[in-house]
Amino acid sequence: MQKPKIPHNEKDRLADLKRLQILDSEKEKDFDDLVDLASAICDVPISLITLIDENRQWFKAKKGLKVESTDRDISFCGHAINYDDIFIVENAVADKRFYDNPLVTDDPNIRFYAGMPIKSEKGFNLGTLCVIDSKPKKLNETQIAALKTLSTQATKLIELRDKKHELEKKNHDLENLNNLNNQITSIISHDIKGPISSLRSYMNSDYVNINDLNDLQELFPVVKENLNNLGVLVENLLEWSSNINDVHITSFNLFDLIIEISSLFESDMNQKNIKMEFDIDFDLIISGDASMIKFIMRNLINNAVKFTEDGTIRIEAQKTQEHRIEIKVKDTGVGMSPEIIERIFIKKKKVSTKGTRNERGTGLGLKLIREFLTIHNSELNIDSKENEGSIFSFTLPLSFEK
Numbered sequence: 001m002q003k004p005k006i007p008h009n010e011k012d013r014l015a016d017l018k019r020l021q022i023l024d025s026e027k028e029k030d031f032d033d034l035v036d037l038a039s040a041i042c043d044v045p046i047s048l049i050t051l052i053d054e055n056r057q058w059f060k061a062k063k064g065l066k067v068e069s070t071d072r073d074i075s076f077c078g079h080a081i082n083y084d085d086i087f088i089v090e091n092a093v094a095d096k097r098f099y100d101n102p103l104v105t106d107d108p109n110i111r112f113y114a115g116m117p118i119k120s121e122k123g124f125n126l127g128t129l130c131v132i133d134s135k136p137k138k139l140n141e142t143q144i145a146a147l148k149t150l151s152t153q154a155t156k157l158i159e160l161r162d163k164k165h166e167l168e169k170k171n172h173d174l175e176n177l178n179n180l181n182n183q184i185t186s187i188i189s190h191d192i193k194g195p196i197s198s199l200r201s202y203m204n205s206d207y208v209n210i211n212d213l214n215d216l217q218e219l220f221p222v223v224k225e226n227l228n229n230l231g232v233l234v235e236n237l238l239e240w241s242s243n244i245n246d247v248h249i250t251s252f253n254l255f256d257l258i259i260e261i262s263s264l265f266e267s268d269m270n271q272k273n274i275k276m277e278f279d280i281d282f283d284l285i286i287s288g289d290a291s292m293i294k295f296i297m298r299n300l301i302n303n304a305v306k307f308t309e310d311g312t313i314r315i316e317a318q319k320t321q322e323h324r325i326e327i328k329v330k331d332t333g334v335g336m337s338p339e340i341i342e343r344i345f346i347k348k349k350k351v352s353t354k355g356t357r358n359e360r361g362t363g364l365g366l367k368l369i370r371e372f373l374t375i376h377n378s379e380l381n382i383d384s385k386e387n388e389g390s391i392f393s394f395t396l397p398l399s400f401e402k
Helices: 010-019 029-042 140-189 193-203 211-245 255-273 290-306 337-342 364-375
Strands: 045-052 056-063 068-070 088-090 112-119 125-133 250-253 275-279 287-288 312-319 324-331 382-383 388-396
Touching: 010 112, 010 125, 029 125, 045 112, 045 312, 045 382, 068 193, 088 290, 112 140, 125 140, 125 193, 140 250, 211 287, 255 275, 255 290, 287 290, 290 312, 290 324, 290 364, 290 388
Parallel strands: 275 312
Antiparallel strands: 045 056, 045 125, 056 068, 088 112, 112 125, 250 287, 312 324, 324 388, 382 388
16 A cells, blocks of 8 residues: 655644634535535545545545545545545555555545545645545546535635635634623723822822921822822833734743743832742743733732732643643732622723722723733633632743744
8 A cells, every 4th residue: 555645844834724724624515515516527426525634534525435534645635635636546456556555445445536636725635625426436537526516616715714714713703802892991990090180180289288397298199199199000001002903912931921020120129028939941932922921821920929028939831731831920918709709791891999008099000911811712710719819820822943
């Protein structure tokens, strides 16, 4: 038996096949109609639309077979994708490439095979539209021309399917973005007005004399707190607006990123007597949008510092079996009640509580964290007990780039 040769453009071919997200998809009538028509035109019991991945030929549509796929090494279609024209075997038992092939010596007892490559929009042979019989056979010119036409139609169906899915994804993303915009607008209208109104009321109050040093000393902490809140809110909004429509997935060193972010809180941790610990491999490479992950880590560490006094913050990263990494931010702070945790997971709710030194938050950080994690096919998990501390965790895919 002769195994199929691997196409010279195999890496790019497989990448294009995976891009189309058609492997292992559900049955679709348009594809089923093509194999029915091919079988009728060529007067054969078996007809298939096959797609060739690394180790198998998978059947997008099939007539006359019950199996979903076969090994690539014994496939006739594995040979056919190495040609740009129709590939025909009129009598497999008389062909030295196939006479001892398991598909010839056993079920479905192939004798005749004809397969026309199905090309992607980028020109790669993804698989075939093929017809099979258990007895030797020849096709006439009309049948050959029909198979070529049906193969072209299969190509167009795959292209239309891809365009349809792209459009559905864009519509879904636009809907999500619109919903998020509405939520952010609501937060802005409330949280920006709050500090500004507070400052105005103090500045315009008859109880504050700007020429009185004692009054100014009392006013200063209020002004500082409101300005800090505004600064955090604006920073989060700028981060959101610069990232939400512009996702850049790259590979980066997780340890380096977390050390960089953690250093921003060194002064605050010293003031509150907080010890920072790490359990992360130095060479752990993660795949994701680095800017979004920085935002996530900055906000989670900031929250841990905010709610911890004279304690420990520990950041861990452990590999999982699904080729992903689980990142945890643990603290020994004040923790949260079940009611607060429940509110966090209600999308329309904004949760903001005071820290150990009455630090205020905008409530926007956690909402954006969850939105950024959704973009990474992940979610935020929270495990917290009052007076014992909290654990915030999420997963990201490992990168296999060297």
